[in-house]
Amino acid sequence: MTAVVALGVLGGMGPAACIDFQWKVLRATAAPTDAANFRVIADNDPGVPMRVAAAEGHGASPAAYLHAMAQRLVTQGATLLAMPCNTAHLFYAEAAASISVPWLHLIHEGAAAARASGAGTIGLLGSGPTVASGMYQRELEGLAVLTDPDGQPQVDAVIARVKGGDLGDGTRRLAQAAAARLVGLGARAVLLGCTELPLALADGDASVPVIDATDALARACVAALRKQIDAQH
Amino acid sequence: MTAVVALGVLGGMGPAACIDFQWKVLRATAAPTDAANFRVIADNDPGVPMRVAAAEGHGASPAAYLHAMAQRLVTQGATLLAMPCNTAHLFYAEAAASISVPWLHLIHEGAAAARASGAGTIGLLGSGPTVASGMYQRELEGLAVLTDPDGQPQVDAVIARVKGGDLGDGTRRLAQAAAARLVGLGARAVLLGCTELPLALADGDASVPVIDATDALARACVAALRKQIDAQH
Numbered sequence: 001m002t003a004v005v006a007l008g009v010l011g012g013m014g015p016a017a018c019i020d021f022q023w024k025v026l027r028a029t030a031a032p033t034d035a036a037n038f039r040v041i042a043d044n045d046p047g048v049p050m051r052v053a054a055a056e057g058h059g060a061s062p063a064a065y066l067h068a069m070a071q072r073l074v075t076q077g078a079t080l081l082a083m084p085c086n087t088a089h090l091f092y093a094e095a096a097a098s099i100s101v102p103w104l105h106l107i108h109e110g111a112a113a114a115r116a117s118g119a120g121t122i123g124l125l126g127s128g129p130t131v132a133s134g135m136y137q138r139e140l141e142g143l144a145v146l147t148d149p150d151g152q153p154q155v156d157a158v159i160a161r162v163k164g165g166d167l168g169d170g171t172r173r174l175a176q177a178a179a180a181r182l183v184g185l186g187a188r189a190v191l192l193g194c195t196e197l198p199l200a201l202a203d204g205d206a207s208v209p210v211i212d213a214t215d216a217l218a219r220a221c222v223a224a225l226r227k228q229i230d231a232q233h
Numbered sequence: 234m235t236a237v238v239a240l241g242v243l244g245g246m247g248p249a250a251c252i253d254f255q256w257k258v259l260r261a262t263a264a265p266t267d268a269a270n271f272r273v274i275a276d277n278d279p280g281v282p283m284r285v286a287a288a289e290g291h292g293a294s295p296a297a298y299l300h301a302m303a304q305r306l307v308t309q310g311a312t313l314l315a316m317p318c319n320t321a322h323l324f325y326a327e328a329a330a331s332i333s334v335p336w337l338h339l340i341h342e343g344a345a346a347a348r349a350s351g352a353g354t355i356g357l358l359g360s361g362p363t364v365a366s367g368m369y370q371r372e373l374e375g376l377a378v379l380t381d382p383d384g385q386p387q388v389d390a391v392i393a394r395v396k397g398g399d400l401g402d403g404t405r406r407l408a409q410a411a412a413a414r415l416v417g418l419g420a421r422a423v424l425l426g427c428t429e430l431p432l433a434l435a436d437g438d439a440s441v442p443v444i445d446a447t448d449a450l451a452r453a454c455v456a457a458l459r460k461q462i463d464a465q466h
Binding site (some may be wrong): 035 | 239247249252261263264268270272274275276277278279283309396397398444
């Protein structure tokens with residue numbers, strides 16, 4: 001049974017975020033035994049062209065690279081794809097074109113989780129390009145989405161620290177401060193729209209709910225894999 | 234550069250152990266940026282035939298399945314292989330035959346770490362077949378290796394709990410008790426010879442050093458990947 005469906009993970013963006021996502025898939029599956037888990041094939045490839053640089057127009061687009069990675073994962077048996085990197089979703093449409101299996105969209109799943117929180121005003125933390133692109137703002141139409149351009153250097157520092165392996169208290173305090181600024185501006189929930197951020201900030205680290213887009217994607221993947229298995233029976 | 238070498242991980246045995254191993258590779262790499270990490274391709278496939286059952290003679294051998302998984306990883310670009318499951322190494326020779334890239338041996342690396350600890354008497358915790366096979370005892374020739382057949386049901390319970398996702402205090406206490414029994418028998422270090430065990434027991438959880446074979450394998454992989462890169466330049 002387990003070999004019939006499989007989740008392919010486009011990783012490397014960054015490597016810790018890819019591993020964090022795999023944990024969240026495991027936890028969302030909550031299988032009692034090894035065999036009751038889903039097969040997960042992760043290509044944790046840090047060679048993907050840098051997303052922020054490309055989005056800012058001073059680097060190669062990662063779209064073709066991601067498309068090739070997706071095709072390889074499908075060749076390996078993936079029946080579902082996911083990419084735990086928000087900024088990379090700026091290139092989703094081009095990367096996902098003509099891929100033959102469903103590819104769940106992180107921004108869509110993260111926004112759905114934010115909407116489900118019931119908060120009317122969402123504070124968004126993410127990379128500069130993710131925030132500036134309006135990806136989340138479009139998905140969250142009808143809700144107020146707060147961003148904090150003055151706090152972006154702080155968020156960028158948290159992301160860089162996590163990418164550098166620094167998951168210590170200093171990193172957590174920086175992330176808490178960035179979230180607190182959004183709460184001060186009126187946010188009733190804080191959405192972690194960068195997959196490095198859940199490694200620095202958890203629910204309970206702010207005075208309002210913290211919504212983890214990575215976890216939302218993991219849960220959506222598990223639900224979709226279950227549906228694929230049901231459809232095969 | 235990062236695409237030139239890659240680590241292929243034969244996973245699913247169990248799924249949490251495969252993710253734990255990926256964390257340990259990331260930590261051992263200690264890269265300052267995404268791009269300075271190694272590509273890691275993990276096939277976390279819980280469909281591998283059960284290792285303990287096969288070793289006990291009442292299940293199919295996983296050797297052919299593992300061989301095919303290894304071949305697929307090489308096709309995907311892996312220049313080095315690793316398999317974070319001790320019991321599966323009972324089938325290593327058959328699975329690794331005619332694979333064209335190096336495949337580091339977990340038992341060898343775990344034993345080397347135990348030897349490097351300087352302890353003359355090593356307490357071994359692992360699955361029943363791992364302990365009974367003498368795999369570690371052969372690698373540790375010249376040192377005293379203590380096993381505790383009476384404590385095996387406790388160790389089996391820890392392994393089953395971790396596979397079922399229970400990483401709570403009860404699981405940790407069970408693991409601590411199993412380690413304490415070995416210390417009581419005279420162990421000067423405790424070797425975790427099952428990749429589920431580091432999820433339940435860490436260094437500091439026993440009155441003697443706790444040696445994590447998973448971590449030893451991760452460090453050896455990073456060292457080997459660095460050598461592969463050096464050899465390419």
